[in-house]
Amino acid sequence: MQISDLQVALIGAGAVGVAMVWGYNVWQDRRHRRDAERIFNGRQPDVLLDGEAGKTDGPEDGDAGRREPSFSEPGGEFSTATERGAPDSAAVDLPPVSAPSLQSLPAEWADEVVDCVLRMTAAEPIPAPVVWAMQNVWAADCGKAMHWLVCNAGASAWRLIDANDSGRYGEWAIALQLADRRGALSDGDLARFFDGVQQVALQTGATLELPSRGETVLRAASLDEFCAAVDIQFVLHVVEAGGGVFPGTKLRGVAEAAGLVLESDGVFRAREAAGGELFSVANLGAERFDAETLKTLATNGLTLSLDVPRVPDGVAAFDRMLDTARLLAAALGGVLVDAQRAALADAMIAAIRAKTAELQQRMNDGGIVPGSVRALRLFS
Numbered sequence: 001m002q003i004s005d006l007q008v009a010l011i012g013a014g015a016v017g018v019a020m021v022w023g024y025n026v027w028q029d030r031r032h033r034r035d036a037e038r039i040f041n042g043r044q045p046d047v048l049l050d051g052e053a054g055k056t057d058g059p060e061d062g063d064a065g066r067r068e069p070s071f072s073e074p075g076g077e078f079s080t081a082t083e084r085g086a087p088d089s090a091a092v093d094l095p096p097v098s099a100p101s102l103q104s105l106p107a108e109w110a111d112e113v114v115d116c117v118l119r120m121t122a123a124e125p126i127p128a129p130v131v132w133a134m135q136n137v138w139a140a141d142c143g144k145a146m147h148w149l150v151c152n153a154g155a156s157a158w159r160l161i162d163a164n165d166s167g168r169y170g171e172w173a174i175a176l177q178l179a180d181r182r183g184a185l186s187d188g189d190l191a192r193f194f195d196g197v198q199q200v201a202l203q204t205g206a207t208l209e210l211p212s213r214g215e216t217v218l219r220a221a222s223l224d225e226f227c228a229a230v231d232i233q234f235v236l237h238v239v240e241a242g243g244g245v246f247p248g249t250k251l252r253g254v255a256e257a258a259g260l261v262l263e264s265d266g267v268f269r270a271r272e273a274a275g276g277e278l279f280s281v282a283n284l285g286a287e288r289f290d291a292e293t294l295k296t297l298a299t300n301g302l303t304l305s306l307d308v309p310r311v312p313d314g315v316a317a318f319d320r321m322l323d324t325a326r327l328l329a330a331a332l333g334g335v336l337v338d339a340q341r342a343a344l345a346d347a348m349i350a351a352i353r354a355k356t357a358e359l360q361q362r363m364n365d366g367g368i369v370p371g372s373v374r375a376l377r378l379f380s
């Protein structure tokens with residue numbers, strides 16, 4: 001069959017078109033590969049993602065079986081109101097931080113002990129609304145508190161951003177908290193965090209530094225174990241001596257005379273000069289206190305609570321709480337008892353004071369100063 005000049009031309013044009021499409025695809029593939037290598041430069045081997053040999057026994061999603069710690073001595077027990085469980089062994093040391101130093105980042109949002117911090121750098125500043133919209137898709141699924149911080153070129157201070165920020169920034173730090181009173185950050189939540197930030201970096205052309213996921217999970221578990229070993233809340237009760245009730249009107253007057261303030265959540269609190277809580281006084285029953293109900297409320301007891309990790313000087317706070325409990329008992333005609341409703345003995349008081357000092361010293365030794373920003377974040 002004869003092939004016309006037109007057919008030859010069409011065949012040639014088709015071959016050229018196929019070659020151009022093939023060449024374009026090769027060029028695109030190479031460009032994407034270079035971008036991926038640039039974005040993920042600095043990534044260290046991941047023992048959870050890079051092979052079976054790196055498997056760890058870190059916490060899984062939905063970690064269960066946490067138990068409430070308690071402090072007990074002959075004649076009484078003081079249980080806590082926290083969810084973090086104390087380990088069987090009290091000799092838990094906080095491991096050294098293997099992450100790079102983050103001294104320039106503000107500790108209230110990105111702490112080298114409390115958080116896993118990822119650093120992201122863009123050659124061209126990235127609009128904050130774009131980043132915020134991307135992270136909004138997955139951030140709520142990461143299980144712990146997350147903060148996004150930015151720093152402009154030449155600026156010396158990092159600052160926190162939120163959904164209302166409209167600036168453009170080249171330097172980014174993303175911090176995910178490793179532990180709190182609900183437990184340690186799980187491997188699944190950390191994986192979501194890493195994947196989410198990777199997608200942000202990929203879509204914005206930024207470079208991203210990633211630590212080992214396995215090491216980060218182990219850091220979270222060790223931090224949680226250390227915190228659980230010192231996480232105790234001491235509780236005292238004031239009850240009516242004859243098994244009766246305290247009138248609300250009288251209670252409010254005595255409480256305010258003792259320097260307590262009734263707050264919006266229905267609890268009286270004593271606070272230090274800087275505003276931090278020292279201890280609280282709540283209704284022993286289910287009903288909350290408020291200015292109106294106290295006019296007619298009658299309660300059969302009060303609960304005084306001291307959250308040891310969250311106060312700067314635990315012994316001084318305990319002594320003030322004890323003095324307030326005795327004042328309330330004397331003024332209301334009540335008695336001071338422990339969690340088992342046994343009269344509070346001097347031996348028990350001395351034991352609580354000593355235990356408070358011991359726990360806070362262990363926190364100081366571990367680099368978590370009681371009542372500090374770091375402690376308030378971990379014990380929340």
